Amino acid sequence: MDNPVEEIKKRIDIVDFIGGYITLKKTGRNFRANCPFHNEKSPSFIVSPERQIWHCFGSCGEGGDIIKFLMKWENITFVEALRELAKKAGVTLKNVTLDDKDSRKKERFYEMNLMAADFFQYILNKSKYGEKASEYLKNRGIKSGISQKFRLGYSPVSWDSLLNFLKKKKYTPEEMFENGLVVKSASGRYYDRFRGRLMFPIIDAREHVLGFSGRILEGKDNEAKYVNTPETPIYHKRETLYGINLAKDSIKKEKNAYLVEGEFDMITPYAHGFSNFVAIKGSALTSDQLLLLKRFTPKLTLIFDSDEAGGEAVRRGIEEAEKLDMELAVVRPDFAKDPDEAIQKDEVAFKKALNNPQPIYDFLIDSAMKKYSVSDPYGKKKISDEVIPFIERIGNPIVKSHYSKKVAALLGVTETSVEALMARIRRKKKQTEDYRSSYKKEEVVGREIVLEKYLLSFIFQSENPYKPAKTVFAAINPGDLSVPADAKIAQILMDHEKDMALNFDLDKFASVIPTSLRPVFDEIYLFASAPTGIEDDNIQKLAYEVKRFSLKRQIKEILSSEDQSAEKNKKLLEITSALKEVEKKLISL
Ligand SMILES: [Zn+2]
Numbered sequence: 306m307d308n309p310v311e312e313i314k315k316r317i318d319i320v321d322f323i324g325g326y327i328t329l330k331k332t333g334r335n336f337r338a339n340c341p342f343h344n345e346k347s348p349s350f351i352v353s354p355e356r357q358i359w360h361c362f363g364s365c366g367e368g369g370d371i372i373k374f375l376m377k378w379e380n381i382t383f384v385e386a387l388r389e390l391a392k393k394a395g396v397t398l399k400n401v402t403l404d405d406k407d408s409r410k411k412e413r414f415y416e417m418n419l420m421a422a423d424f425f426q427y428i429l430n431k432s433k434y435g436e437k438a439s440e441y442l443k444n445r446g447i448k449s450g451i452s453q454k455f456r457l458g459y460s461p462v463s464w465d466s467l468l469n470f471l472k473k474k475k476y477t478p479e480e481m482f483e484n485g486l487v488v489k490s491a492s493g494r495y496y497d498r499f500r501g502r503l504m505f506p507i508i509d510a511r512e513h514v515l516g517f518s519g520r521i522l523e524g525k526d527n528e529a530k531y532v533n534t535p536e537t538p539i540y541h542k543r544e545t546l547y548g549i550n551l552a553k554d555s556i557k558k559e560k561n562a563y564l565v566e567g568e569f570d571m572i573t574p575y576a577h578g579f580s581n582f583v584a585i586k587g588s589a590l591t592s593d594q595l596l597l598l599k600r601f602t603p604k605l606t607l608i609f610d611s612d613e614a615g616g617e618a619v620r621r622g623i624e625e626a627e628k629l630d631m632e633l634a635v636v637r638p639d640f641a642k643d644p645d646e647a648i649q650k651d652e653v654a655f656k657k658a659l660n661n662p663q664p665i666y667d668f669l670i671d672s673a674m675k676k677y678s679v680s681d682p683y684g685k686k687k688i689s690d691e692v693i694p695f696i697e698r699i700g701n702p703i704v705k706s707h708y709s710k711k712v713a714a715l716l717g718v719t720e721t722s723v724e725a726l727m728a729r730i731r732r733k734k735k736q737t738e739d740y741r742s743s744y745k746k747e748e749v750v751g752r753e754i755v756l757e758k759y760l761l762s763f764i765f766q767s768e769n770p771y772k773p774a775k776t777v778f779a780a781i782n783p784g785d786l787s788v789p790a791d792a793k794i795a796q797i798l799m800d801h802e803k804d805m806a807l808n809f810d811l812d813k814f815a816s817v818i819p820t821s822l823r824p825v826f827d828e829i830y831l832f833a834s835a836p837t838g839i840e841d842d843n844i845q846k847l848a849y850e851v852k853r854f855s856l857k858r859q860i861k862e863i864l865s866s867e868d869q870s871a872e873k874n875k876k877l878l879e880i881t882s883a884l885k886e887v888e889k890k891l892i893s894l
Contacts, residue, residue, distance in 0.1 A: 309396050310387065314370060314766050326378060326600075334766055335834040341600075342367055342377055344592050344628050351831040358827045362835035368828065378600075380544070381512060382408035414539045415483045416512035417476050418506070421486055425458025425504040425517075426471050437460040437729040438503050441522050445569065446649060451576045454551065456506045460499035460519060467497045485516060499532060505568045507540065510548045510597075516540035518547075518568060518586065533586065543591040546598070547571055547584035555580035556601045563606050563636075563659070564590065564701040569645040570608075577648050579659070590622030595629055604632040606662050608644055620695075623665060627698050634662035664874065666708050669695055674715065687718050689726060697727040714858055753854040755837055756847055757786045762793060763844060764787045764835035771806040773844050775797060780848035780890075786853035790825040846894040849887050856884045 308811045320329060320336055329336035329352060340350035340361040349363035360368030367377060377388040383405045429435035429452075438459040460467065467480065468487055478495040481487040487495045502519030504673050509515055516534025534540045548571040556562040563582045565571055571584040585594060590607075598605060605626065626633045638658040647655045665673070673691040678684035692712060699705040700826055709727065713720045760777055764770045783795035797818060807815065811830075842849060857881050863873060874876035 312396050313390050313394045320354045348408045349835045351834040353793050360831045382411045384408040411529035415513045422456050422506040422514050434461045458504040460502050462501035510549050515774040544593040561604045562602050562603050563609050570643050573645040573648050592625045606634045635668040636662050693726050697730045709863040756851050758832045759839050761829045765830050777848045781852045849890050853887050
């Protein structure tokens with residue numbers, strides 16, 4: 306076995322592999338799905354069994370092989386993904402030099418955090434400096450087993466104890482700084498970020514310690530209640546869910562996750578056997594968190610108190626969840642301020658509350674009804690202003706109609722007026738969207754580029770590529786393509802007509818393409834499988850359209866050049882008459 310990476314790719318089929326994570330639908334020679342890495346409704350994620358690659362033609366634009374897919378899916382490094390795939394394929398990775406700087410750095414940072422977590426844990430459980438914090442946990446009902454499970458710790462009141470500890474472990478202060486464990490003073494001195502705090506390691510689904518949340522033990526007015534790891538190469542707040550490492554199996558099994566806000570609101574329920582809770586830091590529920598949760602469950606239940614409903618953060622979370630087709634519900638144990646307190650007070654009542662979830666839209670309607678009076682017209686307006694924008698966004702028409710009927714009945718108005726209001730919201734939204742897209746189109750991908758990529762893609766996806774290529778390159782030359790890489794690939798195709806026309810082999814062709822052009826080729830190959838906006842399938846006509854773009858471009862270039870010679874005028878005449886011919890062809894086709 307010369308190359309283990311190639312061997313792994315040979316043994317694991319990309320369609321089987323990715324199909325184990327998301328549902329792939331066959332479309333022509335390729336497979337298609339909604340991209341798992343960004344929010345979308347029409348599928349622009351394409352997988353090719355022949356090339357063993359994938360690419361997203363939607364807004365994230367990601368692509369690659371099985372290794373890249375696993376890296377993105379699990380949010381892991383190249384080395385980790387390779388190890389996992391090697392195991393799956395039964396390939397030994399010995400003698401492979403894994404020179405991936407980015408991965409090495411991330412792994413080093415994970416290890417650094419793990420050591421820091423061990424250090425804090427030691428201080429909490431084994432040293433006299435941690436006695437007060439231990440006492441505090443005991444008073445909150447956190448037993449030692451649970452504390453161990455969550456790797457809770459304590460950062461001593463000191464400027465440099467972690468700094469010195471990690472120095473001994475051969476980490477530099479610069480690395481600790483980049484990893485968020487130490488802070489740099491104006492004079493350039495490094496010191497511990499976490500001092501005198503109860504430490505909650507933030508751990509991902511794969512047991513990596515990404516960062517920390519440090520909480521003060523008792524209220525000191527001059528100090529922040531929480532100090533958190535800032536954004537680092539491995540910690541991204543908008544992607545993290547506290548407790549996911551311990552809760553994920555249970556979430557999968559129950560097909561439901563309870564979302565809470567603070568660490569203790571996750572830990573206390575967990576200690577009492579409620580094992581499918583996760584906490585979000587701050588109240589904003591992000592699309593990254595939702596995408597992560599969607600892998601485990603189609604349904605989420607929010608636990609928060611009524612003041613938060615209708616807040617901007619919750620609002621956006623509901624919108625994102627709707628886009629992802631996730632079902633949202635709310636429970637409100639109204640006898641306590643949060644789940645931690647609710648369980649301490651009355652576990653039975655808490656359980657009962659969990660068993661009575663309210664669909665999110667009923668909850669929103671209820672809380673608006675409580676806030677404003679239905680008996681006066683302005684109250685009615687306020688209720689509808691708060692609730693109807695949510696209902697307008699519901700994707701499923703049956704659910705949507707159910708709620709517009711409900712709102713109409715509650716407000717004592719006709720359904721028509723609710724619908725009129727929704728239509729107005731839609732119009733407004735469309736206006737801003739139109740504005741945005743007209744603004745975007747000009748600077749992103751014009752029709753010219755879409756056309757040429759589509760044509761090349763059509764050619765390469767054909768059983769015998771030289772058949773459509775003949776039609777296309779009767780109308781245009783490779784040089785007519787506006788993107789230099791596209792033109793080069795077209796040129797290589799035509800250069801190999803002699804030896805490949807009768808027996809075209811995609812892999813052989815890919816191998817004659819220079820390495821630097823390989824990613825462009827992969828993307829082109831998959832392009833026609835994604836929604837391109839091109840409806841006409843008359844290849845000849847599309848090719849002439851490309852020709853027209855090319856000629857117009859040439860005319861523009863000549864006109865803007867300084868050259869005043871007769872040559873120039875002659876050339877201009879030639880191109881103009883060629884353009885006329887092309888226009889005629891386009892009409893006749
Ligand atoms: Zn995508």
